[in-house]
Amino acid sequence: MLIKMIPEVGHFALIIALLLAVVQAIVPLAGAATRRPLWMAYGRPMAMGQFLFVSIAYACLTASYMLDDFSVANVANNSNSLLPWYYKFSAVWGNHEGSVLLWSLMLAGWACAVAVFSRDLPRDMVARVLGILGMVCMGFLLFILVTSNPFERLLPNMPQDGADLNPLLQDFGLVVHPPMLYMGYVGFSVVFAFAIAALLGGRLDAAWTRWARPWTNLAWAFLTVGIALGSWWAYYELGWGGWWFWDPVENASLLPWLSGTALIHSLAVTEKRGSFKSWTVLLAITTFSLSLMGTFLVRSGVLTSVHAFANDPARGFFILVLLAITVALSLLLFALRAPRVSQNVGFSWLSRDALLLINNILLVIMTVTVLLGTIYPLILDSLGLGKISVGPPYFNSLFVPLTVLLCVFMGLGPSSRWKRMSVSALARKLWMSGVAALAIGILAPLVYGGSWNLWVSLGIVSALWIVLPMLRDMFDKTRNASSFLSGLRKLSLAYWGMVLGHLGVAVTIIGVTVVSNYNIERNVRMTPGETVEVAGYQFTMTELGSRRGPNFLADTSTLQVQRGEDGRSFTMRPEKRLYIATGMPMTQVALRPGLFRDLYVAMGEDLGDGSWAMRVQYKPFVRWLWLGALLMAAGGIMAIADKRYRRLAGRRETQPGQTQTPSREATA
Structure with a gap:
C-alpha cells in the first residue's frame, strides 16, 4: 500500500516545498527592508527545508521509475520494463517533467549551499540573496505543479508496459550531460541573486563581487563540462561524427556560457579595481536571463530538435511569463539604482583594465551574434513572414573572426599591468612570443598536412598567442625566486586557474582547427x-x-x-x-x-x-575539443580554491564603501 502511495508523497512534498519557497521569498526580504533580524533569519531554514522536500519529491519519482509504476504517466511515457536500471535512473530527467524537477532540485540545492556557506556574510545581504533565490524557486515549483506535474496518474487505464525511453537517450551521455548542464544553468541564479541583493541594499562595491565570484566560477565550470559532454554525446551517438551542430538548443547553452565568461572577467576587475560596477551587475542579470531563455527554447515547443523536451504551448507561455517578469523587474531595479553608483576609477587605453573591457565587449558581441542567429528565424515565423534556416555558414562567418580577435586580446591581457602601461614595455614582453607563434603557425600545416592551409595556420597562431605570453608572464613572476619550482609554488591558485582556463581555450582552438580541416x-x-x-x-x-x-x-x-x-x-x-x-x-x-x-x-x-x-x-x-573544455573547467574550480576566498569569507564588511584589495597576483 505504501509503495502505491509513493507518487502522492512526492506530489505532497512539492506542495510543501512551494509553501517554504513562498516564505523564503517574502519574509527575509521584508526583514532586510525593516531591519528585523528574526525575519531575516527565516531565509536559512526555509532554504534547507525546501531542498529537503524537493529531494523527497525527486526520490519518489526515481522510485516510481525503478519500480516500473506505469500508473504514473511520466513513467509510462518514458520507461519500459526491459529498460536497464541505469537508464531508468537517467530516464527520470530524460523528459520535460522530470528535467524541470531536476532543475528545481538543483536550484534548491544551490540555495541551500548559499545558506550553509555564507554564515559570515552580513545578515541583511544573506537575507536578500536567499529571498531572491526563493522567488526563483517559487516560480519553478509553480511551473511544475501547474503545468508539468511529474506525478500525474493514468488510473484506472494503466498500461501493462511503458512506451520506452527515446533510444537516442539510452546512453551514458544522458546520465552525466544534463545534470552537469543544469548545474551550470541554475548556478548562475546565485550570482544573479547577489547582484539584485546588492542593488536592493545599495551595496554596489567590491564586496558583493568577492562573495559572488566563487559561485560564478563554479557555475561556469559546471556549464563548461555540461556543454563538452553534450558535444561528446552528439559526436558518437548520432552516427555522423559531428561535434557541434549550431543547433538552436545547443546555442541556448552556449549563450549563458559566453556571457558568463564575460561576467567572470568583469567580476575580477570590479573586485580588484572597483570599476565596471554597473556593467558587472548587468552581465549577472543577462547571464541568468539567458539561462531562463534556454529553458524556454527547450520546453516551449517552438523548436524542433533532438534536444528539445516539451511540445505544449501552455508550458512555453508560463516560462515566457517567468522570463519576462525576471528580466523586466531586474532591469527596472537596475535602471533605478545603477545611476547612483559612483565610479571614479580611471585607466589608460593600454592597461589590463582596458584589455578586459575589450574582452567583455567581444564576448557580448559574440553572444548577440549567436542570439540573433538563434531567435531571428523564430521571430519571422511567429510574425508569419516565412520560414528561414540559419545554419553553420552564418555562425562560422561571424563567430570565427570574432574568436580570432578575442584571442589577440587574451594574449595581451596576462602580460599587461593594471591602470597604465607603455607600448614599449608591452612590446618588449611580447615580441618573442609573437614571432614564435607566427613561425610555428605558418610551418605547422606544411609539416602536418604537406601543404599550407590558411585556417589551420590562423588557428595555431591564435592558440600559441594565448599560451606563449602566459609562459613569459610565468617566467617573469618566478625569475627572482631561489629556484623555478619554488617560484611556481608561490603562485596563487587563482593565477593557476587563469593559466588553466586560457590553456583550455588554446587546446580547444587547436582541436577545432585541425579536425575541421584534416578530417x-x-x-x-x-x-x-x-x-x-x-x-x-x-x-x-x-x-x-x-x-x-x-x-x-x-x-x-x-x-x-x-x-x-x-x-x-x-x-x-x-x-x-x-x-x-x-x-x-x-x-x-x-x-x-x-x-x-x-x-x-x-x-x-x-x-x-x-x-x-x-x-x-x-x-x-578531435579529443582536444573536450580536453580543452576540461582544462577550462579545472581552471574555474582551481580559482575557487584560492586561499583568499577562505580568508575573506570570515571577514564581515562593516561599511558598504569599504573594500579589501587582494594581491595583484591573486587577481591576475
Missing part, C-alpha cells in the same frame, strides 16, 4: 572480406552477425583494422540497433580513440545483397 571521411559499400583504406589505415570487414540486447536487436559487423603492412591490428565492431518497444533504429558507432586521432566507423543501411553502407572516418585531434 577524412569515406562512405563505402562493404561486404565480408572487403578492405577500405582511410588515412593509411586498412579497414577489413571480416564478419557480419546479429545479437540481442536487453531491449533491442542489433545487426553487427566486425572490422579488422591495421596501419600499414607491419602495424599492429585491432578490431572495431559497429552496430545497427532496432529498439523493440519503439521500433526505432539507431546507429551504435565503433570508436578507436587516441590523443592525436580517432578512428570512427558507423553502419548505415543494409543494401540487400550481403553488403552494408559504412561510414569510415579519420578525425585528428
Whole structure:
C-alpha cells in the first residue's frame, strides 16, 4: 500500500516545498527592508527545508521509475520494463517533467549551499540573496505543479508496459550531460541573486563581487563540462561524427556560457579595481536571463530538435511569463539604482583594465551574434513572414573572426599591468612570443598536412598567442625566486586557474582547427572480406552477425583494422540497433580513440545483397575539443580554491564603501 502511495508523497512534498519557497521569498526580504533580524533569519531554514522536500519529491519519482509504476504517466511515457536500471535512473530527467524537477532540485540545492556557506556574510545581504533565490524557486515549483506535474496518474487505464525511453537517450551521455548542464544553468541564479541583493541594499562595491565570484566560477565550470559532454554525446551517438551542430538548443547553452565568461572577467576587475560596477551587475542579470531563455527554447515547443523536451504551448507561455517578469523587474531595479553608483576609477587605453573591457565587449558581441542567429528565424515565423534556416555558414562567418580577435586580446591581457602601461614595455614582453607563434603557425600545416592551409595556420597562431605570453608572464613572476619550482609554488591558485582556463581555450582552438580541416571521411559499400583504406589505415570487414540486447536487436559487423603492412591490428565492431518497444533504429558507432586521432566507423543501411553502407572516418585531434573544455573547467574550480576566498569569507564588511584589495597576483 505504501509503495502505491509513493507518487502522492512526492506530489505532497512539492506542495510543501512551494509553501517554504513562498516564505523564503517574502519574509527575509521584508526583514532586510525593516531591519528585523528574526525575519531575516527565516531565509536559512526555509532554504534547507525546501531542498529537503524537493529531494523527497525527486526520490519518489526515481522510485516510481525503478519500480516500473506505469500508473504514473511520466513513467509510462518514458520507461519500459526491459529498460536497464541505469537508464531508468537517467530516464527520470530524460523528459520535460522530470528535467524541470531536476532543475528545481538543483536550484534548491544551490540555495541551500548559499545558506550553509555564507554564515559570515552580513545578515541583511544573506537575507536578500536567499529571498531572491526563493522567488526563483517559487516560480519553478509553480511551473511544475501547474503545468508539468511529474506525478500525474493514468488510473484506472494503466498500461501493462511503458512506451520506452527515446533510444537516442539510452546512453551514458544522458546520465552525466544534463545534470552537469543544469548545474551550470541554475548556478548562475546565485550570482544573479547577489547582484539584485546588492542593488536592493545599495551595496554596489567590491564586496558583493568577492562573495559572488566563487559561485560564478563554479557555475561556469559546471556549464563548461555540461556543454563538452553534450558535444561528446552528439559526436558518437548520432552516427555522423559531428561535434557541434549550431543547433538552436545547443546555442541556448552556449549563450549563458559566453556571457558568463564575460561576467567572470568583469567580476575580477570590479573586485580588484572597483570599476565596471554597473556593467558587472548587468552581465549577472543577462547571464541568468539567458539561462531562463534556454529553458524556454527547450520546453516551449517552438523548436524542433533532438534536444528539445516539451511540445505544449501552455508550458512555453508560463516560462515566457517567468522570463519576462525576471528580466523586466531586474532591469527596472537596475535602471533605478545603477545611476547612483559612483565610479571614479580611471585607466589608460593600454592597461589590463582596458584589455578586459575589450574582452567583455567581444564576448557580448559574440553572444548577440549567436542570439540573433538563434531567435531571428523564430521571430519571422511567429510574425508569419516565412520560414528561414540559419545554419553553420552564418555562425562560422561571424563567430570565427570574432574568436580570432578575442584571442589577440587574451594574449595581451596576462602580460599587461593594471591602470597604465607603455607600448614599449608591452612590446618588449611580447615580441618573442609573437614571432614564435607566427613561425610555428605558418610551418605547422606544411609539416602536418604537406601543404599550407590558411585556417589551420590562423588557428595555431591564435592558440600559441594565448599560451606563449602566459609562459613569459610565468617566467617573469618566478625569475627572482631561489629556484623555478619554488617560484611556481608561490603562485596563487587563482593565477593557476587563469593559466588553466586560457590553456583550455588554446587546446580547444587547436582541436577545432585541425579536425575541421584534416578530417577524412569515406562512405563505402562493404561486404565480408572487403578492405577500405582511410588515412593509411586498412579497414577489413571480416564478419557480419546479429545479437540481442536487453531491449533491442542489433545487426553487427566486425572490422579488422591495421596501419600499414607491419602495424599492429585491432578490431572495431559497429552496430545497427532496432529498439523493440519503439521500433526505432539507431546507429551504435565503433570508436578507436587516441590523443592525436580517432578512428570512427558507423553502419548505415543494409543494401540487400550481403553488403552494408559504412561510414569510415579519420578525425585528428578531435579529443582536444573536450580536453580543452576540461582544462577550462579545472581552471574555474582551481580559482575557487584560492586561499583568499577562505580568508575573506570570515571577514564581515562593516561599511558598504569599504573594500579589501587582494594581491595583484591573486587577481591576475
